[in-house]
Amino acid sequence: MTMTIPFHYFLTLLFAGALLTSQPSAFADAPLAGTAPAQWRVVWSDDPTTTATIAWSTKSAGRDHSVRFKAKDSDDGDATTLAESGRYTGGSFELYYHHSKLTDLRPGTAYEIQMISDTESSPVFYFVTASDTDREFSILHGGDSRSDRDARRRVNTMISEMAEASFDNDDPADDIIAFAHGGDYVVSGTKMELWSVWMSDHELTTMTDGRLLPIIPARGNHDKGKPFNKVFGFPDGDLNYYGISIGPKVRMVTLNSEISTAGDQATWLNEELSRSRANHRWLLAQYHRPVYPAVKEAGAGLKTWVPLFEKFDVDLVCEADGHNIKRTVPIRDGQLDQTGVVYIGEGGLGVPQRTPKTDRWFIQSPGMADQGHHVFVLTFGKDAMHGKCVLEGGKIRDEFTRQPR
Ligand SMILES: [Fe+2]
Structure with a gap:
C-alpha cells in the first residue's frame, strides 16, 4: 500500500527540513539530564599555547568525571584527566560543574576532547591550541549578553558561523581562534539558573x-x-585579572573593573605591561566598565589604568557595559593624540541597546559611535592590526587599522 502525503504536510516537512538545515550546530541545546555532559566550554585564562580549561555541567552530581583527549591527527593513544567537580553555588538551582585543566599541550595543535561523567559521554569535540610561531590570526571581542536571550542566541549562532567561515579559506589571518567576552553574561550573577541558560546558549558558538x-x-x-569563578574554572576567590600571550606576539590583558582598580591590581598591571610590552607586537587590554564611555560616566580605571595604558603604549583597549558601539580617537593625556590609545566597545552580545552621547569629544570623527548587536573582529597582522565591527546580520559597521608601535 502506498501512502500519499497531503501537499500541505509536504510543505510542512519541507519547511521543517529547511529549519533543521539552518541550525547552526548539532552541538547545541544539549538537555540537562542526569549526568549527561552539557554546557561545554573551553576557557583560556593561562598560556593558550599549552593550556586550556575544559568545563562542562551536569544536572546531577555523578561520581566520576574526566576528559578524554588526544592530538587529533596523531597516533597517540587517548589521555584522560580527572575533573575537579562540585555544585555551583547560587540559589536553589541544582547544577554541577566539572573542570579539567589540560596542560603540557602542543602549540598550534588540534585536540579531540570528550567529556565523560559516569557512564555518559559528550560528543567528541575539538579545539586548537594557540600557535607558538609568529603567525597572523584573529579573535572576537564583545560584551554584554545578559538581557535579551533571543538576541544572545542569534549572536552566538553568528559567532559560530563567522568562526567556521574563517577556516574555510587559505588565509590564516582571518582565522578566529578565540572569543574575548568583556562581561555581563547574565543580569544577576548570583542566580545559577541564569548562568545555566547562558552556558546552554554558549553551546551555539560550537x-x-x-x-x-x-x-x-x-x-x-x-x-x-x-558562580563566575566556577563557570570559567577560576579558583575560588580568584580576582579575575590575568594576562595571556596568544602566540608569541599578541598579549591580551584582562582586568577586573569590579574590584579596586588601584592597589594590587594597578601594581600588577604596571608590572604586566612593562614585562609584556618589550616582546609583543600587539598589546591589548579588556575589562568591563569603560573609561571613555559613550553613554555612562567614566569608570575608576580612568585614573588608575589609563596612565599605564599610555605609558606602555597599549595598542587597543576593549570595553563593554554601555550597550552601544563605539571607537574612540587615539587618546593621550585626555586629548586626541595620534600616539595615543584607542578604546572600542561597548557591548552588544544580547542586550537592549542604548543611544550613545554623540557629543562626547572622544567619539568624534575619526572615532565613531552607534548602536546595534555586534561583535568585533580583531586581526593581528605583522604590519598592521585590523579591526571591524560586525553587526547582527553580517553588515560591517566600522573598520579601523592600527600600526605597530
Ligand atoms: Fe555592565
Missing part, C-alpha cells in the same frame, strides 16, 4: 564540525557572586 571556540572571560558588574 562549530558544525565540533570545533569549540575558546573564551577569554572578563567579569562585569552584573556578574558579581561566586
Whole structure:
C-alpha cells in the first residue's frame, strides 16, 4: 500500500527540513539530564599555547568525571584527566560543574576532547591550541549578553558561523581562534539558573564540525557572586585579572573593573605591561566598565589604568557595559593624540541597546559611535592590526587599522 502525503504536510516537512538545515550546530541545546555532559566550554585564562580549561555541567552530581583527549591527527593513544567537580553555588538551582585543566599541550595543535561523567559521554569535540610561531590570526571581542536571550542566541549562532567561515579559506589571518567576552553574561550573577541558560546558549558558538571556540572571560558588574569563578574554572576567590600571550606576539590583558582598580591590581598591571610590552607586537587590554564611555560616566580605571595604558603604549583597549558601539580617537593625556590609545566597545552580545552621547569629544570623527548587536573582529597582522565591527546580520559597521608601535 502506498501512502500519499497531503501537499500541505509536504510543505510542512519541507519547511521543517529547511529549519533543521539552518541550525547552526548539532552541538547545541544539549538537555540537562542526569549526568549527561552539557554546557561545554573551553576557557583560556593561562598560556593558550599549552593550556586550556575544559568545563562542562551536569544536572546531577555523578561520581566520576574526566576528559578524554588526544592530538587529533596523531597516533597517540587517548589521555584522560580527572575533573575537579562540585555544585555551583547560587540559589536553589541544582547544577554541577566539572573542570579539567589540560596542560603540557602542543602549540598550534588540534585536540579531540570528550567529556565523560559516569557512564555518559559528550560528543567528541575539538579545539586548537594557540600557535607558538609568529603567525597572523584573529579573535572576537564583545560584551554584554545578559538581557535579551533571543538576541544572545542569534549572536552566538553568528559567532559560530563567522568562526567556521574563517577556516574555510587559505588565509590564516582571518582565522578566529578565540572569543574575548568583556562581561555581563547574565543580569544577576548570583542566580545559577541564569548562568545555566547562558552556558546552554554558549553551546551555539560550537562549530558544525565540533570545533569549540575558546573564551577569554572578563567579569562585569552584573556578574558579581561566586558562580563566575566556577563557570570559567577560576579558583575560588580568584580576582579575575590575568594576562595571556596568544602566540608569541599578541598579549591580551584582562582586568577586573569590579574590584579596586588601584592597589594590587594597578601594581600588577604596571608590572604586566612593562614585562609584556618589550616582546609583543600587539598589546591589548579588556575589562568591563569603560573609561571613555559613550553613554555612562567614566569608570575608576580612568585614573588608575589609563596612565599605564599610555605609558606602555597599549595598542587597543576593549570595553563593554554601555550597550552601544563605539571607537574612540587615539587618546593621550585626555586629548586626541595620534600616539595615543584607542578604546572600542561597548557591548552588544544580547542586550537592549542604548543611544550613545554623540557629543562626547572622544567619539568624534575619526572615532565613531552607534548602536546595534555586534561583535568585533580583531586581526593581528605583522604590519598592521585590523579591526571591524560586525553587526547582527553580517553588515560591517566600522573598520579601523592600527600600526605597530
Ligand atoms: Fe555592565
